[in-house]
Amino acid sequence: MSKKNILFILSTIYIIVALSGYQVGLSRFQYDELRLLQFPLAFCALFILIFTRKIEYSIFTKVSFFLISVLTTLQLINYSIFQYQELFSAITLFSILAALIDELRDLEKIEHYLALMLVSVFIPCLFFPTSIINFIYYKQWFNWQFNSGSIRIYDSVIVPFFFFLIFLRIKNYPYIHYFYPIAIFFFALAWFFDGARSALLAVMIGLLVFFIYSQENRKLILQSCIYIFFAFLVYKSTIYLADKNTMTVIRTGTSLRAEMWSFVFEQWKEQPWSGVGGGYLSKIQYKYGHHMHNLYLRLIFEWGLVGCICLVWMIYQVIRLFLDKSVLPIAKAGVAAILIDAMFSGSMVYPASQMACILFLAFAFSQMKLAINLKSYNPMTKILISLWGALFLYITIMYLGQDLTCWGCTSYVGRMAPNFWFYGGTEHLISTTQLP
Secondary structure: OOHHHHHHHHHHHHHHHHHHOOOOOOEOOHHHHHHHHHHHHHHHHHHHHHHHOOOOOOHHHHHHHHHHHHHHHHHHHHOOHHHHHHHHHHHHHHHHHHHHHHHHOOOOOHHHHHHHHHHHHHHHHHHHHHHHHHHHHHOOOOOOOOOOOOOHHHHHHHHHHHHHHHHHHHOOOOOHHHHHHHHHHHHHHHHHHHOOHHHHHHHHHHHHHHHHHOHHHHHHHHHHHHHHHHHHHHHHHHHHHHOOOOOOOOOOOOOOHHHHHHHHHHHHOOOOOOOOOOOHHHHOOOOOOOOOOOHHHHHHHHHHHHHHHHHHHHHHHHHHHHHOOOOOHHHHHHHHHHHHHOOOOOOOOOHHHHHHHHHHHHHHHOOOOOOOOHHHOOOHHHHHHHHHHHHHHHHHHHHOHHHHOOOOEEOOOEOOOOOOOOOEOOOOOEOHHHOO
16 A cells, blocks of 8 residues: 555544544544544645646536536525535545545555455344344443444444445455355345435345346355345334334335435425535534434535436436446445435435545446546646635634634534434534533
8 A cells, every 4th residue: 555545544444433432532422523534634645636646537527616616606605504504515525525536546456455345344143132132131322332322323424334345255255255245144144224225225235236247146145135035024123012103114114215206306496506505404503403414405405406407417327336347346336325325315415424435436437447548637627626626625613613723622503413423413513611
């Protein structure tokens, strides 16, 4: 691993820290701390894109982001703190994704680092049996995860790593034959006990895509489904023995998602071009949740025309990925799963799951053939990236600077339903001595 892969190293450390529950003390809550730690990752990514790499993007990409930058600048003065938070997060994710795609094209032996991260994802599952035994005997379910916040955070993190696990199995990574069935079983068990319908649906569709694209691996897919079915049997047996059917993935309701979508849609109809504003549900302290649990509707309803342009660009890139024969079938399957999970969950909202998904997307898109000859490099790409970098630093200094420099601070406004900060409706972190 050379210095030119520094962002991948930092991203690996970030994910391991997130899943281990370790805190360095930047904030009282791990969730807020992980958000703060995204800043150095984004800064590193922008530095790589602007100063150390010869990067050129397609005309479509440059035009799309130029239009987004113009429309954003025209409305910037009217943004609330929640929109600045959303914009900070968007620039962070796109910058990290772009830099990782470029790094992973030159990276060899990625399997070792994926294995290390997979072990960190699996370790929390080792405490699962203790929770099951306690549930059977005392009718109480103890949280076995290390990361703080919503249980859905871990569920969404597993989704991309589920497909990384299959990738290692196909590559015949050392000892993976022993680890693979155990990991699949425990990952599925986590989804069943957490009632993670979105993650389960995403994985099933991802496996279906893999089944279609990879004929030679269909036996492995069927074996994986058997391991998942065994996990389901253990889950149902535990619920039966505990005589407490309070946790279930078989629910007929929408978990109030449809109600949120309908509510924001009605508000959006009054201002369709500009949208209701990023972080709208956090701003109004909506009673059912602080984000819409749907990345695509969020782009349209909260960001209006800007979000629509971004969504069109995303769809175009995904189509190119699936049409590119050089991309591994397992990579396409994982991308499909991530896209489905983002339709019903906060996978692209929570910092830990954001990084897990971005890492897999970078892994997939780095396999695409370069559409252009880098010898025809145009400095306009660097200029555009620099403008977005300047906007990122402006938002960081003017609106999030007090949060980055507030050691050991905390969020406190809201319902502890995560959005940008842990409590969902928090504008800024404050010192614990200032808590009411």
